[in-house]
Amino acid sequence: MSGVRKLVLLGTGLIGGSFALALKRARLVQHVVGVGRNATNLERALDLNVIDEASHDAAAAVAGADLVLLGTPVGQMGALMQQIAPVLAADCIVTDGGSTKQDVSALFRQHLPRHLSHCVPGHPIAGSDLSGAAAAQYGLFEGRRVVLTPFAETAQNALEQVQTLWQQCGARVYTMTPEQHDGIFAAVSHVPHLLAFAYMNAVLAKVDAQPCLDFAATGFRDFTRIAGSHPEMWRDIAVANREAILADLKACASQLQHVIALVEAGNTEGMEDYFATASRARVAWGQRHK
Ligand SMILES: NC(=O)c1ccc[n+]([C@@H]2O[C@H](COP(=O)([O-])OP(=O)(O)OC[C@H]3O[C@@H](n4cnc5c(N)ncnc54)[C@H](O)[C@@H]3O)[C@@H](O)[C@H]2O)c1
Numbered sequence: 001m002s003g004v005r006k007l008v009l010l011g012t013g014l015i016g017g018s019f020a021l022a023l024k025r026a027r028l029v030q031h032v033v034g035v036g037r038n039a040t041n042l043e044r045a046l047d048l049n050v051i052d053e054a055s056h057d058a059a060a061a062v063a064g065a066d067l068v069l070l071g072t073p074v075g076q077m078g079a080l081m082q083q084i085a086p087v088l089a090a091d092c093i094v095t096d097g098g099s100t101k102q103d104v105s106a107l108f109r110q111h112l113p114r115h116l117s118h119c120v121p122g123h124p125i126a127g128s129d130l131s132g133a134a135a136a137q138y139g140l141f142e143g144r145r146v147v148l149t150p151f152a153e154t155a156q157n158a159l160e161q162v163q164t165l166w167q168q169c170g171a172r173v174y175t176m177t178p179e180q181h182d183g184i185f186a187a188v189s190h191v192p193h194l195l196a197f198a199y200m201n202a203v204l205a206k207v208d209a210q211p212c213l214d215f216a217a218t219g220f221r222d223f224t225r226i227a228g229s230h231p232e233m234w235r236d237i238a239v240a241n242r243e244a245i246l247a248d249l250k251a252c253a254s255q256l257q258h259v260i261a262l263v264e265a266g267n268t269e270g271m272e273d274y275f276a277t278a279s280r281a282r283v284a285w286g287q288r289h290k
């Protein structure tokens with residue numbers, strides 16, 4: 001695909017909107033249609049030139065599209081695929097930006113079984129705690145990774161076209177299986193978000209929650225930023241990647257039990273060793289990911 005004539009965003013928020021802005025800046029798309037369920041958000045997307053046309057009707061919008069990006073919470077994607085299945089042009093490429101891949105891949109197989117050669121499930125590993133079209137930003141994907149989990153049936157040229165578009169957004173593209181993807185991102189994205197929600201609720205449950213929040217500073221800010229993320233999006237991720245998330249949450253609970261035991265016992269040497277192991281690993285990670 002040298003460029004996209006008509007891109008349809010099914011879900012016009014942070015990820016879909018930032019993808020459209022990146023392609024617009026690279027002059028790789030002629031016309032962007034944003035589909036949404038919220039009129040105010042679509043108006044905002046038009047005002048900000050994230051999209052050129054707004055629609056509430058996914059099936060009507062995809063007519064004549066050469067690229068469709070599903071950018072809703074993953075729990076909404078099946079119904080949208082079902083709506084567009086009868087009207088998709090044979091050569092239209094369908095991709096997504098969902099945070100989980102086994103469930104979304106299964107939905108592609110269920111709803112678009114005859115279109116799999118043109119389906120390329122994907123996940124940009126970039127985002128923020130903000131949502132909606134107003135949060136869309138230029139450069140969100142620059143220097144970031146994108147994971148694609150193509151089907152055995154995915155045509156090489158459809159895969160290459162999606163790869164090239166993400167590369168034009170400044171991203172580095174990797175491919176892996178949906179299972180590998182969901183295992184990795186349970187550990188380094190899904191569980192950290194659930195821990196942030198849990199910690200935030202633990203603070204709120206304290207009788208002195210208000211003064212705690214009043215005096216909270218940068219440590220609190222850095223640890224809890226992602227607790228401000230979109231509840232529906234994270235509900236859907238927790239449902240979709242249940243097994244891997246539960247396994248990693250339980251592993252975290254056992255680490256927490258270990259910290260409790262160290263503190264209860266006043267085991268200063270044990271604490272220092274334990275903290276040093278984590279600290280060394282985090283410092284090294286920071287140096288590799290400057
Ligand atoms: N936020 C992140 O950091 C991030 C990063 C990578 C991937 N993702 C994934 O990308 C997807 C989109 O996330 P986002 O952050 O852009 O969310 P967002 O809330 O900013 O945007 C989603 C948009 O989809 C719309 N929508 C919801 N259901 C719809 C439906 N049935 N029909 C049409 N529109 C509908 C919402 O109104 C909203 O405007 C999610 O699957 C998420 O898991 C998010």
Ligand SMILES: O=C(O)C(=O)C[C@]1(C(=O)O)C=C[C@@H](O)C=C1
Nearest residue numbers: 099124125126127128129189226
């Ligand atoms: O920066 C953030 O706020 C994010 O949470 C982005 C983040 C993550 O790194 O976990 C969140 C979900 C995604 O699917 C990909 C990226």
